[in-house]
Structures are given as C-alpha cells and as structure tokens.
Amino acid sequence: MGKYAVTNPATGEEVAAYDSATDAQIEEALASATKAYKEWARKTTVAERAAMLQKLADLHMERIDELAAIFHREMGKPLEQCKLEVEFSAGIIASFAQNAEEWLKDDVLQVEDGLKTVVKRQGLGVILGIMPWNYPFYQVARFAAPVLAVGNTVVLKHAEICPETALALDGLFKEAGFPEGAYVNVFASHDQISTMIADDRIAAVSLTGSERAGAIVAEQAGRALKKCVLELGGSDVFLVLDVANLDAAVEYAVGGRMENTGQACNGSKRIVVMDKYFDEFKEKFVAAIAAQNAENGDYGPLSSAKATEMLTSQVGTALEQGAELLTGDNEPNGNWYTPSVIAGVTPEMDVYRQELFGPVAQLYKVSSDEEAIELANSSPYGLGSVVMCDDLERAERVGDQLDVGMVFINASGLEGVDVPFGGVKKSGYGREIGKYGIDEFANKKLFRYAA
DSSP states (O other): OOSEEEEETTTTEEEEEEOOOOHHHHHHHHHHHHHHHHHTGGGSOHHHHHHHHHHHHHHHHHTHHHHHHHHHHHHOOOHHHHHHHHHHHHHHHHHHHHHHHHHTOOEEEOOTTOOEEEEEEEEOSEEEEEOOSSSTTHHHHHHHHHHHHHTOEEEEEOOTTOHHHHHHHHHHHHHTTOOTTTEEEOOOOHHHHHHHHHSTTEEEEEEESOHHHHHHHHHHHHHTTOEEEEEOOOOEEEEEEEOSOHHHHHHHHHHHHHGGGGOOTTSEEEEEEEHHHHHHHHHHHHHHHHTOOGGGTSOOOOSOHHHHHHHHHHHHHHHHTTOEEEEOOSOOBTTBOOOEEEEOOOTTSGGGGSOOOSSEEEEEEESSHHHHHHHHHTSSEESOEEEEESOHHHHHHHHHTSOSSOOEESOSOOOOTTSOBOOEETTEEOOBSHHHHHTTTEEEEEEEEOO
C-alpha cells in the first residue's frame, strides 16, 4: 500500500489506505489530459464549459452532507465547518460558471497605428495542481474551476491524508459532464510530481502548500520554463487601532484565529493592539480563547500527528526562549490541542518569524500606527491582514503600507466567491478566484489585422 491513507485525527485510527500511482498510471494521466485538451478543451466554447461548471456546483450542494462527512473524517474539521466549505466551494464554481464569458471576453485595444488589435484569452494546455489538506474542497474549486473555464485540462495531486476527498472530487467532475482526461486525479509521489513538472505536456503548475514546498516547485517549474501560481503560508496580522466596540474586535479576532482550528494560511495569527485598548482587549480575548469548546464544534483535532508535533515544538521553543503562555498548556491529548495565547514574543525568538498552524495566537502591544506597521511588515510572509479602525481613512492609510496581498477592514473572514485571493513575499505569488484568478492560466493571445 502507498502513503495515501485516511487516518482519523480525532482517534489516530487508520481507516483506509490507497495505492500510490505507478509510473505507468502517471503516463496515462498525462496522455489522457493532453488528449482532452486537444480534442475537447480547444473545441468547446466558454459557455459549454461553464454549463458543466454549473452542474458541478449543483452537485456540491446536492451532496453536501455526504461530501462534508468525508473530509471531516480525513482531516478533522468540525462537521458544520465542512458543510460551509462545500457550500463556499459551490459558490466559487458557480461564480466562474456565471461570469466566465464576461471575464474571458476579448480585449479590443486602441493603439497608435490604428490597426485592429485584439487580445483573446485561450487555454495553455494541461495544468498541474498540487493541493493541500486544510481546505480540501475549497482549494480545488478555486484552482480547477477557472482552469477548466478558460479551456485547459487538469491533472490534480491532492494531499496524502485526503485520498477519499480526491476520489469524490474526481467523480463529481465526471458526473458534471467533463470528459475523460479533463480532470484527472493522481496519487503521485514527490518524485513523480517532479517528473510531471519537467514533462513538456504540462503547461503550468499551481501549488497551495508550505513555503518549503513552494520553493521546490518554483525551482523545478523555473528550470522547465513553466509558469506557476503559489499560495503558501501566512502569519497575518489583526490590527486593533481605534474602535468604539471592543467586544466586536475581540469576536472577529477569535474568529480569525480559530477558523479551521487555526489551520488557515490567512488566519489572524498575530493580534496587534494599540496600548490604550491592550489591557481590556487582552482580558477579553484570552477569556474568549479559553472558552472555546470542542464539544460545541468551536474547534477540532489538528489534522495529523505530524501537525501536532510541529505546533507543540514551536510553542515549546517559544516558551523556552521567554514567551509567556496566557492560556492553554501546550500538552495535546492525541491531536487535540487546547486553544492558546502567547505573549511577550520578541524579534530574537524563533516564533517571531514562524507560522503557527493551529489554534495559537500571538498577542502584541504597540503605541502608534507606525509601530504597528513595522511589526506587521517584519514577518517574512505577506498574505492577508485585518485592520480594525472606526476611522476608515486611517484604516486605509495603514492598509496601504502593509506588505500583504489582502486587507480586510473592520472584520475578519471577508473572503468572497468572486474576490481575488493571494499574497506577496514568502506567501507566494499569483491570484486565485474571480476575474484575476481566471486570468492566471490564460494565454493572452494577440491578434493584429493589417486590413
């Protein structure tokens, strides 16, 4: 058996395992996707492909309970959050179905020499997607839907702990009407991924994952002269500058940190509070984190023993280096990790520049906007941010100076089904979702007419 296995993180029990792909199966996947690109994707219209995407979105909603249960067992997300993820994924797919023709329409350019000049958006070929476990439906939706809408085909390598999600998605795409080879799931190894990236039949690569994985894929794609989109880690700031309703700020901060048991790349990981609010905010925030209840579905287990070991080690090192644990114990029970808050973190500590992928918040006090901005930008990551401030002009001024790809003002969780998502610095590059996402894997082909 291969390393693709379902291990229930709540219990540690392995409940299913699947064979990894053979080299012959990888070759078959590449050949099938290439054939589908030539014989289907290039010969269908955007409207025809959009109709299939709409059917795919409908199937997500028809099977929402069944689909949610699959990855609830695989990676531990609370069941109601799983259902919300399936629903959000359906919304993203439907958005591409409904807007693809508008987003992909030709651009007629006004040029100096007056010749008719048009840019058409067409497919590139076979796009390799490497997807993570933390949002196993959502990540695939935001990658595959625009890729197919443009007129590409997909070879998808899903996370090793989510093989049944991968198989369920493969079935959904086929049931929605996509032909053989349009969307191909492969249980590939790292070596096989490298081989695929180097293969001339792969036109481009999209990865959502760790900084380390992103660096490896970017290097391999660059060597093969392939475009890639990378959505990597994050250590997002939640800035509390000036608010009349501190309770609302606390609520959004808790939500931003606890979403998906803290296993979100754009979760609010560093809570940065202006000094005049700090003591009151600290008291309320720590109490709210301490009150999180697994039995109520506030959080679940971490996704795996490996994830639990990593987070425990990072927090343990932070405490050894002088950080203070305000709530929590850094003593997980299996993969169940008690939600925690640490404070007293300084630039000399390892954790200052790390991403904590779990329900642990870092709490900081600042005395000026300039200090808040400097602290925010000191991270090697640059994915998202939240700015809480009743003065919207001030909030925007601060947001303008943050080295991030996204700024949410006066709330966390402002993602949308047609809103671009992505970051800068070590959080990666490129955008997903909406008009900006659909453009990433499109050939902007120039047409010039002499007469």
